[in-house]
Amino acid sequence: MLASLWAAGVGLAHWETQVALPGELTRGAPVIVEGEAERVDRFEGTTRVRLAVARAGPPSGPLAPVRFRMNLSLRGEPPPLLPGQRVRAETKLMPAAPPSNPGEKDFGAARRRQGVAFTGGLDSRRLLVLSPAPAWRVALEDTRIRLAAAVHAVSPSKDAAALFLTLAAGQRAALDDSWEEAFSRAGLAHVLSVSGLHVAALALMTLAVLRRLVVRTGERWRMLDARQVAAPAAVPFVWAYVVFTDNQPPAVRSAVMATVVLLGLALWRRADGLNGLAAAAVVLVAWAPSSVADLSLRLSFLAVFGLVLLSPPLRQALPLAEPDPAESRRVHRWWGQAKETVAQTLCASAAATLAGLPIVAATFGRVSLAGLISNVVALPLCGLLTGLAAGGAALFIVTPSLATPLLWAGAWASELLLVITRLFAAAPLASVEVPSLGLLSALYAAGLLTWALGTGRWRLGGLLAPAAVAAAMLAPVLTPRPGLRVTFLSVGQGDSVVVSSGGEHLLVDGGGVPGGMDTAERFILPYLKQAGISRLALAVLSHPHPDHALGLASALKQVPTARLWMPAGDGGGPLSRQVAAAAGPALVEEVEVGHPPLRLGEATLEVLGPPGPDARELLEGVNDRSVVLLVRHGDVTVLLTGDVEAEGEAELAERLGPVTVMKAPHHGSRTSSTETLLERTRPRHVVFCVGRRNRYGFPHAEVEARYRALGSECWRTDLHGAVTVESDGQDVRLLPFLPSEPSPAAVPVARTAHPSPP
Structure with missing residues (x-):
């Protein structure tokens, strides 16, 4: 009975959450929506309204009947509003983005189950309340x-x-x-x-x-x-x-x-x-x-x-x-x-x-x-x-x-x-x-029911429950792991890279936006938990900018690290002090080119930047003084460039040869990825760490075209989600978390004979 009722609920929920939307309404374009407020939640500085939309249309046209729900975020002090009131607002219909990283919570799925198809935002002063609240609601x-x-x-x-x-x-x-x-x-x-x-x-x-x-x-x-x-x-x-x-x-x-x-x-x-x-x-x-x-x-x-x-x-x-x-x-x-x-x-x-x-x-x-x-x-x-x-x-x-x-x-x-x-x-x-049981959940449930309802020898079936849990816990241990795994996380407009080899782990940067969401809580910590990483051998702050430092500081408060590397000559600014304080008892070192290589499992970490004191004084920008790491695993090399730009790249290029995978410097900005650097490195794969619809327009189209002209395979965290590099020491394969989407900057180019990713 319970199973059949659950199935009926799923079927009715699918009908209840269907979206009826006219074709002339473009997702992401301005739209007028009108409907009834079903729920009003007030938080500090913002109010969220769940709206059952009955009519919608473009700002310059008539409103047509529609059927969907959306969440409206109101900035500022909202007008008195209660469930049951009818409102009108101008906003944009933004579909929920899918999770972009392993372990990340799928908030969009939860909203879709509740019938919420879109989100939108506006200044609360632009919300028009069309009807009074029911008297009982007011009371x-x-x-x-x-x-x-x-x-x-x-x-x-x-x-x-x-x-x-x-x-x-x-x-x-x-x-x-x-x-x-x-x-x-x-x-x-x-x-x-x-x-x-x-x-x-x-x-x-x-x-x-x-x-x-x-x-x-x-x-x-x-x-x-x-x-x-x-x-x-x-x-x-x-x-x-x-x-x-x-x-x-x-x-x-x-x-x-x-x-x-x-x-x-x-x-x-x-x-x-x-x-x-x-x-x-x-x-x-x-x-x-x-x-x-x-x-x-x-x-x-x-x-x-x-x-x-x-x-x-x-x-x-x-x-x-x-x-x-x-x-x-x-x-x-x-x-x-x-x-x-x-x-x-x-x-x-x-x-x-x-x-x-x-x-x-x-x-x-x-x-x-x-x-x-x-x-x-x-x-x-x-x-x-x-x-x-x-x-x-x-x-x-x-x-x-x-x-x-x-x-x-x-x-x-x-x-x-x-x-x-x-x-x-x-x-x-x-x-x-406890790891997710996945398909073993059926075995676990069978064990519990057999033990609870069975008699005699049938109760021995209860052993299936602990066996299912044990199998789920042993599965990650028994699964073969690559000698090197490098994951470029999708943390919005910022960098965060996790390097794992031989049971040891490195975290480079953590993304972040001043006054914005905690990228560690949202992206990094769920990934580390999903990957079974509870301790770091090394953490690296490439340079003290918010889109690299804030999430790292938040992550290090919850995940201990043995060492922390920071760029030499940083001067101990507030962001650097925040990261160092979060690392607690970790050994904090300022590194520059020439720092002794560090062994990380089967891989070796070489410090290629920032340059020494004499050359560093000639570099004006903090970006050019980023920590640059070369991860070497057999014949495979992965270059982590921080945010170096043209001047820093000129200093760096002298110490580089061809690399297998490279993180695009400074998110693919036109102030970086110079011809000189690309000619020296000729990467087979390049990863752009960029946020969806970022206001900077990264990666710039001419930069992406420059890599493609070399035959480099281009990967973007805004399109592919987290990008994982797996190496056996001889070759690599790249695994995007999201299904591949064509890059808006993609142009047909002649390809070299590099192996294609799966």
Whole structure:
């Protein structure tokens, strides 16, 4: 039933997310869009609006009916805007770019699953609001704003207030990103959104409170069991909390299941876990088919599936006797019940972890071990915090002054939960890296199901699960590796190169934009994790410009390195100091031509630039004083040129001969790649590290044509994504991450007899 409902959801989601776009609308060209705001998320300095576009057209023409969704980023202070309002804006339809590097998250795929086909941006002052917000939306938003102010007024810290508001009003965006990492390491990531845990805790607490009220009302209800009255009365409270916290799919799933359980109690019928899960699936497929691909919802369903099927056999496997209900000694009875509660919580945590492991491993590349214990410690506090959040919000709506004690207690409970999270996140082996199981996920699932549902010898099939994990972990070790691998990462308009040989690794530069995204977090660290690189033998800052230094500094804060090379004569500027500080205890050396070669696995690194002090003084630009490296592996040579330009190339050319692969100097600028350098090096392959639609127009057309005239094979990170060079010491092959696209600067030229890349 669950499998068929999932298939139905996928089919309906495909229909729901179809794009109907007139042919005259050109992607990337200015366009007028008009539609209804479905979601409004406010961040510091920007606002993101999910827009269901109903009409669109060119700025000078009429608007035609269309059907698609897009994300609008509003810069500056936006006008008052709530979901349900109709707006008009002039923007550009920009399709999401695919991931360009191994390990990089595919944000575009997630948006497409939600029906978001394009993104766009504009100044918030140019957004035209066409209709007022529904009255209930205005009241709800006003209540949330006043609630946030009241919580901040009594909270011990900004983070505690943000966590409490996440549970009380669904305002997760207010929580700092660093806490998401801490909660993930501690195995408490489910706390950061209104999920099944919170809704289930609220349902149980509401049922208990209403049941006690029914019992105390006297003779009127004596003919009925108190549960038959309290259970259906608790249902509206559960759904009110879900609506107030913005109808998050995992919360809807849990609310449906809670409704099934509560109505079952009223009818004296036992609720079945799998039937409740199937009922939730029916509601979600009908309400929001695209939610079947939502990561949090998939993990939520798998967690419940694990609780239903895996928790009982896990509890049976524990060598701990169940408490004796006939125990007459009160202290012993309480102690037995406490041990059983801990055992049940431990088994539930393990069941949820095991059930979701394939998806967690594929998405995050690690699994939290701390979660097995942290949930035992934190779950009682989470239940209390949910009651305080829901109760405080409900009482605040009725009378804000009486809600203050609950808000104060909830804020301090949130602070305590943050302390617990920080302690577990800092514990050794809080989380362990786990490779993606891929096709082995089917073997893993078969093992879990066989062990959970089988009897006798059939339970031995459970060994398939650890066997699948072991095979996934051994696969990278057993896979033959090339003697040298050089990967030119696509980090936007900047450089970042990873060199690996014989189990040792080098990182040259890291991209970066002042005030822009963290290129290390977005591109470099995911690649290093995917490649199994946790430590560097050497890091190199070619020269202290932001598009080389910022991402390197960010990466070195999380990946230790034994050595750091920097250009001699740099003078210790602020960017250089930032990189050196991030490298921590690494041996920092200023290098220039003549520096002793360094062995990196099977390869050798030779320093060819910057030149010595006398020649360096004659070079005016920082680019010309870049660290230039020649990576030599047998007969194969890879030249990493930094950003040297004409003057630096003239100094460099004297020390060079033909090379196999060269990184184009200064991103293919017309101020570099001189005829002299190209005649001396005659590279078989050249890689341009450039950003998509960069404002400099790199690589310049005449420079690319110059390489092609030599017969060099041209590769571009804006078109090909990350470009990987693999060498066996005699020849190379180049592997683009993205399917090959024709270069806009490509022209037919005579080709030399060089081997073509695969």
